[in-house]
Amino acid sequence: MTALYQKQNISLYNSLSGKKETFQPLLEGNVGMYVCGPTVYSNVHLGNVRTFMSFDMIFRYLKHLGYKVRYVRNITDAGHLTDDADEGEDKIAKKARLEQIEPMEVVQQYTIDFHNILQKFNCLPPSIEPTATGHIIEQIEIIKEILDNGYAYIENGSVYFDVIKFNETHEYGKLSGRQLEDMIANTRELTAQSEKKNAQDFALWKKAEPQHIMRWPSPWGDGFPGWHLECTAMSTKYLGEQFDIHGGGMDLKFPHHECEIAQSEASNGKNPVNYWLHANMLTLNGKKMSKSDGNNIFPAQIFTGDSPFLTKGFSPAVARFFVMQAHYRSVLDFSNEALLASEKGFNRLMEAVGLLDSLKASASTSIDIAGWKQACYDAMNDDFNSPILIAQLFEAVKFIHHIKDGSAKISETDLEDFKQSVRAFVFDILGLEDVTAAAEANTDKLNGALELLIQLRKEARANKDFATSDQIRDELQKLGIQLKDGREGTTFTISG
Template identity: 75%
Template structure:
C-alpha cells in the first residue's frame, strides 16, 4: 500500500507579499510546484546578502521536496541588460566590469558564474532544476515585447521600446505588490528631462537601443540593442513554468521596481496575473549597519571561510554560517557579527555532538519520558508556519536536551522512540535545514587527524599517571587554543570541536 505524500497531511501556510498576510498554500496543479527565484547579476563575486536570499529559498525548496511535492525550481542568471544602479540609463553592469578588466563580457560572466556556483555549493545549496540565462533567451524576450505592443501597453521611441505604465493602469493596478499608488508616484516625480524618450517617468524599458560603444547588442525589429532587466524574468519564468505559476521569490530589494514590473509585463502580455505567491527574503546587516563596500562595512563569503578579514576573529565554516542564517526567519532582518557567529558555532557543534551521541544511546523497552511523536509534529508545525526555521531549530534543541539527559542516565528512550527520533532529527537537520556534519565531512576531522588526537590523549594520560601535570595541562591547553576541547569522564577522554 502506497504511503500518501506528507503534503496531504501537513497544512503549509506561506506569507504572500502581494496579500500582506499568511495564506494556505494551494498549488495550481496538485502535487506539483513551479517556483522561480531571481538569480544573480554575474559581474562580481556573489554578495553575502544575496547568499542569504539563496539559502532561504534553498530551505524552502528542500522543505517542499521533503513534503513530497514535485518541484520545478527555476533560478536565472542575469548576464546582460542590468544597468548601473538598477536604472534605465547608464552602462550595463557586466559590460562595465569587462571594460574595467579589459576582458570580453562573457569572460566576466563565466568567471563570476563559476564563483556563484562554488560559493553556493560550499553552503550546501541544491542546484535549481533549470538555470537559464538572459542572453540565452533574447528571442523569447523579443516575442513578449511584440505581444505587449500589440496589446497596446508599450510604445516605440527612437529605436527603444517602453512599457506604458499609465495606459496599463487604466484597467489594471500598477503598484499592488509594493503598495504604491501611481498617481502619488507621478506627483512626486520631477519633470522628465527634455531629451528623454519616455512619455512618463514611471515607464520602463522593454528594449533599449544600443549606443555605438555598447558591446552587448542583438538585432531586433526596433534596433540593434538589448532587453530591459525586468523583461528577462518574465520571459524565462513563463517559458519554463507557464503563464501562471505558484511561487516567485527574491530579495526584499527587488519588490520595487523589478517584481512590480514583472507583474505588469505578465498581465499585459497574457491577460492574467503571473504568480500566486510572492515571497521576499529580508536584508542582511553587518554590525548593525548596511553592508557596503564603499564604507568598508562588507565581508565576502570567501573571507568568512578563510578568516582573512578584519571583521571576524577567526574563520567560520560554511555550514556554521548557514546555520547562523537559518536561526533567523527569512523575512526578518539579520545582523551579521563576530559574537553572533561564535554563538551559532557553539550551538551548531552542540547539535552535531547530540546527533553523534544519539547513535550510541542505549535504549529500553519501556516508554520514553519525552513524547517524540508530539515533538515531531511540532517540528512540522514550525516549518508549516511560513518556513519558520528559528522555531524548528528551537525544537531541535529540545531534542538535544533530551538526548543529553538520556546520556547522563537521567532519562530513558524506548527502542521505537529512538528510531523515530533518529530518523526525524536527521531529516530536519540534514535534509531540510541542509546542514553538513563537519565532524564527519571535514578533512579537519579525518581519520589521520583523529589518530593524531588519540595519540596526544594517550601521551596526556601517561603524563598524568607519572604526575607530570605540566605536560598534561600543556597538551589540554594547546588543543583548546586551536578549538579542540578534551573531555574527561569515567569512560576515558574524548574530544570535540569548539
C-alpha cells in the same frame, strides 16, 4: 501511500496580499518556484547568499514533504544597467571594459564563483538555471504581445512599457503598495532628452548605441532587453503563464517584481504568481552593508577570517546555521559575536546528533516524541520558521542527553523515528553539514599520511640516509608535529 504534504498544511506570508495564506499549489503534488538569481558582474555578496540560502531551505522543505518541485533560478548575464533602471551602462559590459576582457569572460568568471560559494554553503542546485542571453527570442516575442495589446510604445529604436496606459485597466503598484498618482507626484520633471512619455515607464528593449558591446538584432533594431523582462520570459517559459511561488530579496519588490507582474498581465492577461515571497536584508554590525563605505564582507572572508570584522574563520556550516537562526523575512545582523555564539550552538547540536547511534532503546517511551516531531513540522509550516525549528531541535538535544544518561526511556520504534526525524530536520531541511564528522575523517587521513612519512624515515635511516631522515623530522617539527623515537617505534604528537 499518503504523501507528507497531505498531512502538513503550509501557511506562508504572501507579499502580494500582505498576510499569511494557506499554500495551495496550482497542480496537486507539484510546485513551480522561480527565484531571481544574481547579475554576474562581481563576487556574490553575503546579502544575496542569505536570500539564496533561505530559498534553498524552502526548496528542501517542499521536497521533504514529497512535492515534485521545479525550482528555476536565473543568471542575469545582460541587460542589468548600473543604476538599476533604464539609464547607465550594462553592469557586465562596464566590468568587461574596465578589465579589457570579453563580457562573457566576466559572466563565466563570476558564475563559477557564484556556484562555488553556494556549494560551500551546501545549497542544492536549482532544477533549471536559465540565462538571460539564452532567451532573447522569448523576450522579443513577449514585447511583440505587449505592443499588440497597446501597453507599450516604440521610440527611436527602444521599446517602453506604458505604465499610465496599463494602469487604466490594471493596478500598477499592487505588490509594493505604491499608488501611481503618488509616484508621479514625487517624480522630478523629465529632462528634454528623455525618450519616455512618463518617468514611470520602463524599458522592454533598449537601442544599443554604437559603443555598446552586448547587442542583439530585433524588429526595432540592434539592442538589448530590459532587466525586468528577462525574468518574465524565463519564469513563464519553464513554469507556465501562472505558477506557484516567486522569490527574491526585499530590494527587488519594486521596481523589478512590480514590473514583472505588469509585463505578464499586459502580454497574456494573467496574474503570473500566486505567492510572492521576499527575504529580508542582512546588516553588518547594525549598519547596511556597503562596499563604498567599507562596511562589507564577502562569503570567502568568513571561511578564512581574513576580515577586519572577524577574529577568526568560521566553517560554511556554522555560517549557514547562523542564517537559519533568523526568520527569512526578518532583518539579520551579521557580527563576529553573533557568529561565535552560533558556533557554540552548532557544535552543541552536532555533538548531540553524533550521540544518536549510541542511544539504547527500552521497553517504553517516557517522552512525547510524536508531539515533538509535529512541533518541528508546525514551525516549518508556519511560513518556514527556521528559528522555531532550531529551538525544537535543542529540545531534542535535551532528549538525547536524558536518554543517554538513563533519565528518559524510549522504545525501539520511537528511537528509530526520533533518529530519522532529527537527521531529516538538521541535514535534509536546514541543509547543515556535520563538520565535526568531516574533521574526524580529515584526522584519519592526516594520521595515515604521517604513518607513511614515519615509514619512509625509518627506511632512510636503515639505508644510512640520515639527511633525508632528519629533513622529514625537521620539516614536520616546523608544522607543529613532533616525532618521538622509542623502543616500540616512532610516535608523533601534534601541537595546536
